[in-house]
Amino acid sequence: MSIPLSWYLALSAALFSIGVFGVLSRRNAVGVLMGVELMLNAVNINLVAFWHYGAFGPSTGLAFALIVIAIAAAEAAVGLALIISVYRRRKTVVVDDVNLMKF
């Protein structure tokens, strides 16, 4: 009763693509952050799937996945804080409007 690896990979690829699309197309900064979360989770699925099929050592895949989750949590916290801060100053959360970092 096993699901082939390719299915997992397909799922993760789909999830990653949805994330990329979200990051590139959303105008709202919160939406962009959500897309990033999707991409990270797609990677997690990959890691766990490869681990399950024995590509790594006994617990390497799990450890990687845990680190990614921790990083994602931190990233979400910092990102949301930034967005709130930008919003307080400029009254906008539209990514295209925040374009100060240029020449």
Add this chain to the structure above:
Amino acid sequence: MSPELVSLTWLIPVPPLVSFFLIILLTNRSKALSHTIAIASIATSFVLSWIVAFAAFGTPHFGAEDAIGALSVPWFDVGSGAFMMGVLVDPLTAIMLFFASTAMLAIFVYSVGYGNYGKKLDPHDKPGWPAHNGVDPLYSRFFAYLSLFAFGMLVLILADNLLLMFMGWEVMGLCSYLLIGFWYARKYDDPNKITPRQAGVKAFMTTRVADVIMLLGIVYLYFATGTLSFREIMFAQEGEMLRHLASTPSIVAGLSQASLVGILVLIGTIGKSAQFPLHTWLPDAMEGPTPVSAMIHAAAMVSAGVYSVIRMYPVLAADGLVAHAAEAAGHAAEAAAHHGPVITTPMGVLAFIGAFTALFAATIAVAQNDVKKVLAYSTISQLGFMLAALGIGGYVAAAFHLMTHAFFKALLFLGSGSIIHGMEHGAHHAHDHASDPQDMRYMGGLRHKMPITFVTFFIGGMALAGLPIVTAGFWSKDEILLDAWLHAPAVFYTLALAALLTAFYTTRQLWMVFFGAPRSPSAEHAHESHWTMTAPLVVLSVFAVGAGWLNIPADFPLFGQLVASLGLEPGWLHHFLGGTLVEHPETPAFTLVPLITSLVVALGGITLGWWVYRNAWKTSSDVDPVERTIGGVIYGLLKNKYWVDELYDVLFVKPAFWLGRVFFTGIDKGVIDGFLHGVAWVSVGVGNVFRDYFDKPVVNGASDGSGVAVKWAGRELRPIQTGRVQQYLIMVMAAAFVIGFFMWAAR
């Protein structure tokens, strides 16, 4: 002598050297400490010297080959063996140690008073000038130099080889330069009067010329024999080395190796002992402080010159050894009857120069008015006596006169320093700045002002004049005349005439300084010197009389027996010194003619001097009676020292300067500087070419170009930086696709 004593002899020169470094490095500030160290050091050397000397005097047959003290250690390696350095105590060394250390100790003590120790430093006195009435500003330095000088002298005396002796010789040369120029800043109003600085340079340069030639002799001796040790060359193997040297022809045709070495070493002595034609430095050396004059011109340096000839005498006379041997082989009976020494080539040169200088300098001394210049010329003259004596084989007579002369001439110089000191005191007291304190014309009547100086100076003067029987100078001079009479009548007549002049000018000096009435305010207010100055005078005057008793001939009428009855050995010095030579010199038989001659010249000269000067010199501007008698032209010739200085100036000094200028303007500025300037011009040209065609376009271009390129690229690529996050991410994705494509393609 016990071996323990010999093994300690090397310590004799050490204390003065230690004293020199202590004073220079540590105690220069403290004048009291400096002179205490210096005098303690020379006193130590003096005591050691006397211990060694008297141990030697007391050893029976001292001087025979196995009965001398010698000690040597390897110094440095040369070729197959080591060069040995060490001390040699033979009779000559013992005699030298005896009188040189005594005279040097006296001079050191005297210098305390002479440097005005105890008076306050006069704020007007500048270093390098004679002090006016305070302690000398460079008092400590003076004692340091004296110590180094004493070290040089003791090394020279004790050295057992020529090289070490030469080193002592050179140390003294350096010190004489330093000490003659001690008042280095002093200048005179008269630009023609030589300054101490110039006098020091002159002394150094003149002796240097002679020293180089002497060094050549030493090198040649080493080349010929492979050793410089006195023992090996002169005393070992019954003179085998000497016979070898004398029978081998040298590089100069007609001279044996012994003769050539002898002549070269002799020239060193001519410079050091100021013999004609290298005598001109010594009278000018009187510019130095008076203890220095006593040190250099009596006790040490000039004696060193004669000492070196006495030391080298066996080499000088080596040709005679061969001649004797040849005679002995031919006619044994006649050879036995033949006693006189063979006068070899170097000895002939020596006899000629010595006798000539003795007379030449004596004539100059007659016409000098400076109290120290008279003594300087008398020194040259007396050294001429010694060298002439050596030249005719009077080995013992020369050593004897060297010793007595050291005592009475040190006494006379120190006495003259005391006179000058008294005169300066008078000048200070009476504010008399018109009269030169060294000029005898301004003196007169000083016997009442300076009684101790008068009595001692009188004794020294009489010893120099050769006052019969009483003084040491008579016995030694008589001995020289006796030798001369027996072996070389021409030398005898010359020396007799010189002795007559000696007695004459000594009487003149005594008369001008001490008798008559004072001729200047300075002389009226002159004052006896400090006891540190007069005490050495008294001690030396004892020796100036007593030293003569060492060598009264046994067959001298009356006195030979008298000496023997006193428990002294008549002709002692002869037995003591003679033992060192391979052929023991005979004691010259007593002869009446030289005795009468020396009585006549001494007493006649003194009487003549008294008779000529008894009414002369009423005032300081009087004409010298001798000038009236012999005429101004000849007197001027004598007064100006035969114009030898001026002749040398024209012959050597001026051409040297001229040559220097020619080399400076022609060779140095023209050729060498021209070449250097040319090289510089070419270098600048090459540099400019490289700068314009390589450095600026290529090196600068490359580095400037890279900067320009980076700047341009930055400006052109700047629009990519939009500030929009999503556009950046698109670029990241695009790049990821491209990389992914290539990775896939390269799979």
